[in-house]
Amino acid sequence: MNESSKSRYFLAELLMNCLLFAVSAAVCVAVLAHANIAGKKSAALSMAVSEAQNVAESVKASKGEPQLLGTLLDTKESDGVYTLLYDENWQRLFDGSDAVYELRAVVNIDDNMLQSDISVADGEGAIYTLRVLRYLGAEKGESV
Amino acid sequence: MKKRRPVVSIGIVSLITVFSILILAVFTVLSLSGSRSDTALSETAARAVSDYYAAEAEEEQKLKELSAIAESDAEIPLEKRLEAAGFEIEKDNNYPGTVVIYNTSVDGRRMLVTKVGIGEQGVVERLYRQTISTGQ
Numbered sequence: 182m183n184e185s186s187k188s189r190y191f192l193a194e195l196l197m198n199c200l201l202f203a204v205s206a207a208v209c210v211a212v213l214a215h216a217n218i219a220g221k222k223s224a225a226l227s228m229a230v231s232e233a234q235n236v237a238e239s240v241k242a243s244k245g246e247p248q249l250l251g252t253l254l255d256t257k258e259s260d261g262v263y264t265l266l267y268d269e270n271w272q273r274l275f276d277g278s279d280a281v282y283e284l285r286a287v288v289n290i291d292d293n294m295l296q297s298d299i300s301v302a303d304g305e306g307a308i309y310t311l312r313v314l315r316y317l318g319a320e321k322g323e324s325v
Numbered sequence: 326m327k328k329r330r331p332v333v334s335i336g337i338v339s340l341i342t343v344f345s346i347l348i349l350a351v352f353t354v355l356s357l358s359g360s361r362s363d364t365a366l367s368e369t370a371a372r373a374v375s376d377y378y379a380a381e382a383e384e385e386q387k388l389k390e391l392s393a394i395a396e397s398d399a400e401i402p403l404e405k406r407l408e409a410a411g412f413e414i415e416k417d418n419n420y421p422g423t424v425v426i427y428n429t430s431v432d433g434r435r436m437l438v439t440k441v442g443i444g445e446q447g448v449v450e451r452l453y454r455q456t457i458s459t460g461q
Contacts, residue, residue: 191336191338194336194338194339195338197339198338198339198341198342201342201346202342202345202346205346205349205350206349209349209350209352209353212353212356212357213353213356213357215357216353216356216357216359216360216361217360219360219361219363219364220359220360220363220364222364223360223363223364223366223367223368224363224367226364226367226368226371227367227370227371229371230367230370230371230374233374234374237378292389293389294385294386294389309371311374311375311378312378312379312382313378313381313382314381314382314385314386315385316385316386316388316389316392318389318392318449319388319392319441319449319450319451
């Protein structure tokens with residue numbers, strides 16, 4: 182076998198392997214991108230649950246007093262709706278610029294029952310929703 | 326004798342490629358399984374929180390019902406009215422009034438136990454609330 186034939190075989194092998202690697206890399210990159218998106222979504226869900234729970238406890242602690250709830254959430258009320266904005270790292274935004282996530286808490290009192298519908302959403306839609314009820318007619322004992 | 330070269334040649338380049346693809350595939354599978362387990366964990370945690378608040382809302386509704394019973398017409402004794410509504414009365418000598426205990430199912434594994442006191446004037450007071458494991 183002469184040198185020219187050897188080089189031809191080597192080149193064919195090299196091309197074949199390059200093609201195989203390119204196909205495998207394309208599949209793997211697509212799967213990794215999918216895993217990355219899924220990871221970001223699960224992180225967003227965890228944070229949304231945590232923030233919604235925090236607001237729910239603040240709503241319960243406020244006992245339906247709008248001013249106290251506004252102080253606890255560090256935001257202003259507008260027709261019984263409290264809006265909290267967050268950036269992509271879940272840091273609170275107070276001016277509304279570059280907000281990625283929005284938490285809305287709709288609070289109302291109906292027949293001595295404090296109700297609050299809390300929803301956390303991003304640009305694509307709702308991530309998590311929570312409904313909180315608190316009966317205001319009962320006094321709070323020491324153990325609760 | 327002339328040595329024949331195989332049609333499909335396996336050289337060092339092929340070995341390196343196969344090894345690289347194998348490593349790439351392993352890391353991809355690990356990454357995917359990691360993100361899937363993260364998603365499953367987040368969804369389980371979210372469901373647990375939703376279930377808890379749903380049970381708590383149900384418990385608050387029961388408390389409102391209890392309060393309405395306590396404030397209602399006093400011709401029938403309070404204990405009989407409560408028993409008729411399906412509430413369990415607990416004997417508690419430390420509390421100057423009637424103590425009612427009721428359970429609300431959170432999910433298949435947890436239960437919310439609430440202890441409520443009803444004072445002399447029919448004022449309802451939250452005494453105790455605890456989530457217990459039902460062990461299922």
